[in-house]
Amino acid sequence: xxxxxxxxxxxxxxxxxxxxxxxxxxxxxxxxxxxxxxxxxxxxxxxxxxxxxxxxxxxxxxxxxxxxxxxxxxxxxxxxxxxxxxxxxxxxxxxxxxxxxxxxxxxxxxxxxxxxxxxxxxxxxxxxxxxxxxxxxxxxxxxxxxxxxxxxxxxxxxxxxxxxxxxxxxxxxxxxxxxxxxxxxxxxxxxxxxxxxxxxxxxxxxxxxxxxxxxxxxxxxxxxxxxxxxxxxxxxxxxxxxxxxxxxxxxxxxxxxxxxxxxxxxxxxxxxxxxxxxxxxxxxxx
Amino acid sequence: xxxxxxxxxxxxxxxxxxxxxxxxxxxxxxxxxxxxxxxxxxxxxxxxxxxxxxxxxxxxxxxxxxxxxxxxxxxxxxxxxxxxxxxxxxxxxxxxxxxxxxxxxxxxxxxxxxxxxxxxxxxxxxxxxxxxxxxxxxxxxxxxxxxxxxxxxxxxxxxxxxxxxxxxxxxxxxxxxxxxxxxxxxxxxxxxxxxxxxxxxxxxxxxxxxxxxxxxxxxxxxxxxxxxxxxxxxxxxxxxxxxxxxxxxxxxxxxxxxxxxxxxxxxxxxxxxxxxxxxxxxxxxxxxxxxxxxxxxxxxxxxxxxxxxxxxxxxxxxxxxxxxxxxxxxxxxxxxxxxxxxxxxxxxxxxxxxxxxxxxxxxxxxxxxx
Numbered sequence: 001x002x003x004x005x006x007x008x009x010x011x012x013x014x015x016x017x018x019x020x021x022x023x024x025x026x027x028x029x030x031x032x033x034x035x036x037x038x039x040x041x042x043x044x045x046x047x048x049x050x051x052x053x054x055x056x057x058x059x060x061x062x063x064x065x066x067x068x069x070x071x072x073x074x075x076x077x078x079x080x081x082x083x084x085x086x087x088x089x090x091x092x093x094x095x096x097x098x099x100x101x102x103x104x105x106x107x108x109x110x111x112x113x114x115x116x117x118x119x120x121x122x123x124x125x126x127x128x129x130x131x132x133x134x135x136x137x138x139x140x141x142x143x144x145x146x147x148x149x150x151x152x153x154x155x156x157x158x159x160x161x162x163x164x165x166x167x168x169x170x171x172x173x174x175x176x177x178x179x180x181x182x183x184x185x186x187x188x189x190x191x192x193x194x195x196x197x198x199x200x201x202x203x204x205x206x207x208x209x210x211x212x213x214x215x216x217x218x219x220x221x222x223x224x225x226x227x228x229x230x231x232x233x234x235x236x237x238x239x240x241x242x243x244x245x246x247x248x249x250x251x252x253x254x255x256x257x258x259x260x261x262x263x264x265x266x267x268x269x270x271x272x273x274x275x276x277x278x279x280x281x282x283x284x285x286x
Numbered sequence: 287x288x289x290x291x292x293x294x295x296x297x298x299x300x301x302x303x304x305x306x307x308x309x310x311x312x313x314x315x316x317x318x319x320x321x322x323x324x325x326x327x328x329x330x331x332x333x334x335x336x337x338x339x340x341x342x343x344x345x346x347x348x349x350x351x352x353x354x355x356x357x358x359x360x361x362x363x364x365x366x367x368x369x370x371x372x373x374x375x376x377x378x379x380x381x382x383x384x385x386x387x388x389x390x391x392x393x394x395x396x397x398x399x400x401x402x403x404x405x406x407x408x409x410x411x412x413x414x415x416x417x418x419x420x421x422x423x424x425x426x427x428x429x430x431x432x433x434x435x436x437x438x439x440x441x442x443x444x445x446x447x448x449x450x451x452x453x454x455x456x457x458x459x460x461x462x463x464x465x466x467x468x469x470x471x472x473x474x475x476x477x478x479x480x481x482x483x484x485x486x487x488x489x490x491x492x493x494x495x496x497x498x499x500x501x502x503x504x505x506x507x508x509x510x511x512x513x514x515x516x517x518x519x520x521x522x523x524x525x526x527x528x529x530x531x532x533x534x535x536x537x538x539x540x541x542x543x544x545x546x547x548x549x550x551x552x553x554x555x556x557x558x559x560x561x562x563x564x565x566x567x568x569x570x571x572x573x574x575x576x577x578x579x580x581x582x583x584x585x586x587x588x589x590x591x592x593x594x595x596x597x598x599x600x601x602x603x604x605x606x607x608x609x610x611x612x613x614x615x616x617x618x619x620x621x622x623x624x625x626x627x628x629x630x631x632x633x634x635x636x637x638x639x640x641x642x643x644x645x646x647x648x649x650x651x652x653x654x655x656x
Contacts, residue, residue, distance in 0.1 A: 113521040113534055116445060116550055118568055120575060154515040154650065159544020160572050161440040167515060167538045167548065174517045174536045176548045178443045180570050191577065195564065197447065197534070197550075199456060199521055202558040208566075208577050274540075275650055276515055 002241035004060075005030040007048070008039035017233035024241040033057060035085075035244060037237070041066035041126050041133045046075060049086075053078050058085040060240045062233075064137035065090075065257035065264075066128040072261075076254045085243060087250040088257045090140045094232035094239070097205040101196055102145060109198025115142050115175040120183040120191040124162070131264050135164060135179040139267070140260040142168055142175045145196065149259050153266040154276040166267060169276075189225045291316060294385075294618065297360040298322045299351060299375045300367030301339040302332050303476070303484040307389050307416045308339070308364045310607030316615040317362065322347045323354030324367070331473060332367070351375065355382050362614075365389060368469075369485035373398040380409040385618055387414050390497045392635045394487050399635040403656055406628035412617045414624035415631040417501040418580075420609030421601075424502055427567055427578045431506050437573025439507050442547040444499040445566045448491075449559035450480045452523040452533065465528040478595075490532030491553045492518060492638055499549045500634045501626055502567060509541040510633060515650040516641035522555050537641045538650075561599035632656055 002024040006014045014037075018026040027033050035058035038044040044061050052059050059079065061067075065088060067075070072088070079086035092098055105112045117138050125134040143150055152169040163180040183190055195204040211223040243250055266277040294317050298308040301322060312319045322340040324332060326349040333349070340347035348354035355363065363379035365372060366389035373393045376386045386406070392415060393399050406413045418424065431439060453471055468488040475481040482494045500511075518532035526533040534552035541547060554563065565580035584599040592598075610625060617624040626634075633655060640651040 113519060114536060114550060114552070118443065120570070152648070154538055156538055156540060156546040158440040158546040160438070161570060163441050163570055165441060165538060165546050165548050167517065167536055169517055172519060176443065176536050176550055178441070178548065178568060183575055197552060197554055197558070200555070200557065202554060202564065204564065208579065276648060
């Protein structure tokens with residue numbers, strides 16, 4: 001039985017997720033845990049992670065890549081010295097929709113040829129790397145779907161809107177990402193849509209089609225977006241617990257994170273220069 | 287009352303590709319088909335198609351374009367030959383003072399695109415390139431934008447995937463098998479209307495279908511595209527691999543006023559979608575956003591033994607033909623612009639040209655306008 005302590009600003013989803021776990025549980029204090037989970041970029045501070053590792057606890061950062069390269073390298077070295085796991089997971093990878101989509105690649109869909117994602121947030125997302133964390137997560141996810149590194153980036157920022165449109169080249173394979181912070185004119189939810197075009201078929205997961213309608217008041221229907229709940233958190237904890245038990249090497253998650261940092265830097269350069277930016281060859285994404 | 291308005295006499299100049307253009311115009315009460323015409327020296331298969339269409343409409347087929355246009359007192363030329371003859375027939379018609387409705391793409395050639403714009407504007411006739419801007423969902427999007435519901439559009443993405451095949455899939459041809467000729471394939475593809483690339487010169491989907499999303503973008507934003515970055519691939523069909531043209535493209539566009547847009551275009555294979563393809567518009571404005579499915583409204587029809595290729599979602603309220611023809615009639619009456627006039631069509635050609643250059647060079651390319 002693996003015990004986790006979760007550093008989080010919102011315990012409820014983690015508690016709910018924990019009810020689904022067979023071989024692991026949440027504990028109330030770090031001192032009682034085998035592993036510490038840092039939920040989200042804001043709570044992911046290198047000194048706290050270092051302290052957890054020094055205390056002999058495995059560490060899972062449940063966020064898009066949000067630490068500088070030098071810190072990631074240093075923390076990974078510290079974990080290796082102590083034979084501990086240090087993993088950095090974008091929780092979106094564990095969403096049932098994303099898992100299902102990924103299983104279609106190199107199977108029913110054939111090779112992935114084009115990925116298109118929209119992510120419109122209804123709030124200003126934290127930007128620890130100077131770029132919205134949610135956008136960083138979309139980039140990381142695109143590379144994960146392709147299973148290979150990004151080769152070049154072209155990015156644009158429209159005037160008068162906190163938004164970015166990104167085109168990634170995976171050579172072969174391409175992706176377009178449409179990101180917006182602080183979606184105007186909406187109230188409760190943001191909007192997400194992801195489509196994969198493969199050589200043999202296509203697949204989509206889309207808030208547009210997964211929205212229920214409510215007729216209340218006099219101003220037309222209101223869309224109620226159907227979320228995917230907390231199962232992805234349980235799946236992530238399960239995977240990490242089994243990795244601990246099997247002493248599985250999770251260093252590739254850090255390699256992926258480092259590559260995402262390179263893409264983020266290239267994107268920022270592209271925004272500045274208005275030109276496509278080519279990346280140096282990197283190791284494959286897990 | 288429409289009865290008091292002039293009815294325009296139309297000639298179908300070469301009905302070898304999309305006869306839906308001529309049919310669409312003829313369905314409007316202000317337009318009537320009076321003749322089909324083409325040049326005498328075109329191949330027999332073209333004459334045969336022209337004759338068949340003329341027979342169906344019980345009108346003559348004349349193997350002399352200029353003679354037909356004069357003798358039948360034609361007002362409007364409806365032009366749908368192979369792509370490389372588009373401009374020639376359109377310009378010859380315009381020089382005789384006829385208004386022109388032309389099939390897409392504008393032309394595969396830069397020189398021809400420039401010639402068309404120059405001659406159409408010199409002649410003063412009305413010109414429209416056939417498009418889909420009259421589809422109900424697109425009209426709805428335009429109405430929302432025009433009403434200011436999302437404020438000023440700032441950023442747009444358009445998916446335009448045709449779930450159609452174009453011969454065997456990529457990798458299907460053995461190395462010792464002869465490749466299929468481009469024109470040969472397009473002639474054969476006429477049977478199901480998927481011969482949009484008809485012509486002797488191979489064209490990718492960006493050239494063939496790119497007009498549609500770019501026309502949406504133009505109508506919804508009113509902004510000119512200034513700079514382009516694009517990637518293309520021959521991802522799905524052996525025909526496109528063999529002829530080194532794209533069947534998939536992702537394009538980033540910088541427009542006037544700091545507006546940005548991306549489009550994804552592809553002929554992604556019939557198996558990829560149960561109803562012809564995912565076509566969707568995403569618009570972000572400074573006061574809101576729109577997500578529009580181009581195929582709506584529709585009716586779902588599913589039944590035992592349903593043919594594999596039959597659309598499960600059938601489009602309804604589709605008045606694109608009427609809206610385009612009606613707009614053209616109004617343009618002739620008023621001397622005003624059409625929904626996609628020569629200058630707009632030329633600008634779209636220039637954008638596609640820049641995108642293809644970008645995909646070849648890997649660089650962002652400035653759109654070279656007239």
